[in-house]
Amino acid sequence: MQRRAFLASSLGLGAMSLAACESKAPIAGGFTGIDMARGHAMRDGALRSAAPGSTRRTRVVIAGGGVAGLAAARALRAKGVDDFVVLELEDTAGGNSRGGVLEGIACPLGAHYLPVPGDDAHEVQDLLEELGLRRRVAGRWAYDERHLCHSPQERLFFEGEWHDGLLPVQGVGAETLAQYRRFSQRVDALQQATRFAIPSLRVPTTAATFGLDAMTFGQWLDAEGLGDAHLRWYLEYSCRDDYGAGVAQVSAWAGIHYFASRHGFHAPGDDNADRDAVLTWPEGNGWLTQRLAAPLGDRLRTGQVVTRIAETRGGVEVDVFDAASKSLVRWQAERCIVALPVFVAARVVENPPALLRRAAAALQYAPWLVANVHLDAPLADRTGAAPSWDNVVYGTRGLGYVDARHQALDPTPRATVLTWYRPLGPSSFDGTDGRRQLLDQPWSAWRDALLAELSVPHPDIAERATRIDITRYGHAMAIPTPGLRAQLGNDGTVTAGRLAFAHADWSGYSIFEEAFTRGHLAGSLPA
Structure with a gap:
């Protein structure tokens, strides 16, 4: 399915979902969390x-x-x-990094995970030890597995079905796969030549750092000949996820830093393709x-x-x-x-x-919207990869959703809360004033946008949703x-x-x- 056809089908399914919503009790909700x-x-x-x-x-x-x-x-x-x-x-x-409760279920109002920190973040490591999240076992540090993200961790809805991981792989061409490998190689080379670490204050500033900082990530990708649409979508998603803005707004340093210091980039066939472990909780x-x-x-x-x-x-x-x-x-x-x-x-x-x-x-800032959706029962699912903690729909403005019950040890299907993220900073999607949009749009407009997007993989979401609480951040994060x-x-x-x-x-x-x-x-x- 081509992207244009995919988006057309998305709108159709969204309309069907909204029509179904009219046949049940109206979805309650409103703005919450921020005064x-x-x-x-x-x-x-x-x-x-x-x-x-x-x-x-x-x-x-x-x-x-x-x-x-x-x-x-x-x-x-x-x-x-x-x-x-x-x-x-x-x-x-x-x-x-605050949490909330919706219909008795804990859920995040903002940031929802913490990658297991490296040795440069020793202050954070000390905090995790103090909280009992890590301890010495036979001379090695071990993390409490109850708080590490349970498997499956992430999936992507792409070409009509769910796929493991967030990088589009199934059904893409040889040139796309080649560009994935080239980008991975460039990240590895830059990681060896220029140290990247979190927190960034532990890294000395060099001429190479200033060079990457002086241009946008998009300009660097153009110079490297990395223009594949699927690769660009994934990199755009990644930058919007951590920085609230797209590859045309963030610096090349920030774009490389995302992968070289925190998340890694794993091309298909990479022997070290496992993502770094993350800590997460329902809230x-x-x-x-x-x-x-x-x-x-x-x-x-x-x-x-x-x-x-x-x-x-x-x-x-x-x-x-x-x-x-x-x-x-x-x-x-x-x-x-x-x-x-x-x-x-x-x-x-x-x-x-x-x-x-x-x-x-x-400094420039990215506005954000975080919506928590209470469901009275699990959603119907499309074919492919199993429900995950992080669930992303390819080609949409939102960043997908996380499931508050994913960390639960009781597998019994029951009501849950999905947390949907929508950055409103500048990106390749549109050039509108995100902050003004955040302030002016009524709750119902964001409800409809959420239902239209998530009805693509879940046609029954409007039937299952009972309440949607939305938290708005006008200046959520600084854009690098x-x-x-x-x-x-x-x-x-x-x-x-x-x-x-x-x-x-x-x-x-x-x-x-x-x-x-x-x-x-x-x-x-x-x-």
Whole structure:
């Protein structure tokens, strides 16, 4: 089946599915998980007032309760510093790594897995050991298999049936297979010539790094003669998966880094074709952030909108709007760890230092949508590979879905939750303003888009779905655009006076390992 015919059939099946939906109780749902009004009120200056209603004191303020802020809090506690506060905008901590519950079933609201970390990410390794996820067995590190992704791990709906893995292989031509092998060889060669690692701050910047950083991934592929449509689809999918934008927007360094440091690229016939192991949970990386937040007690304060961070003669002042009491509170401290996205930090830090202004000017962000779909029974399935944890439909704008019950040890078929991901950053699919689309489109429009896409492999999804909750992220992740690494530098800790900046933005892209390492390093700074 040609791609055009495939998409035409997709639309037809989607219409059939929506028609079926009209014959049953309407699907409930709405937007959840993010209070966009709070962030916009901070942006517009609506929460500032002439004077705070009260003043409180602590030794360290951590502004932001995402992965970096939680890692900073853990590092402070490890040093014996208990006099601190974490101020988080939303009602729960965790940032893009939060989990939720839909109809009693745990599910992710954002990031849903963590690859088993390499030795460069030793801070993350230490966390996993602390949480009991890895331990020494006969002198070797072993991971708790209950938390490793169960098999089968991933599959692709391609040419009318499911196939193992995400790289289109069955039915493609000899030239496509040859291009797969050539790309794999180039990744291997670059990996040997230029070190790639996570976190990226552990890798020295070289002339080769700057060369790859200076062009788009698409330009590099063109120069290499790698233009096969199936290869390009897979690389586009991969970049949108980790970076929120496509090969025409991310740098060649980022495109190569995806495979050379984290996921690998395995051409058909590769003797080392097994994907790296990943850790995952029904609630995604919310499993990790919930455990990072739990020991903090009342030192973690949610519903706190940071409106101002300023250095003073003797320390710092941090003004926050408390959503519960609807009052402005001023925190005075010796120092502040600014674990906020860079674009937010640049708005709230008074007289922002040059390094912050430069970073804010250089960074672009990808909006994302995450939809959790409750099903009252398992879906009917097309022929081919068995249901997997990660299920992707070829040629669509979404990134597919993960099944919250895939990690369950009880195989009894029952209700479940599918989590569907849709990046809205720039890509080869369209040039629309994703952020405006995210804000303006009603819930029903996203419901219909989801049902149309997933009805291709699952014609009964509209009949089985009872509720769809959608979480919107207007600035979900930084996009590693060309030249960004040169702009941001490669410092492990970014400081200015009494302020330490800790966020995945300073690495230029958003993954757990980058955020956690930068937060840990900021929290470990000398008092």
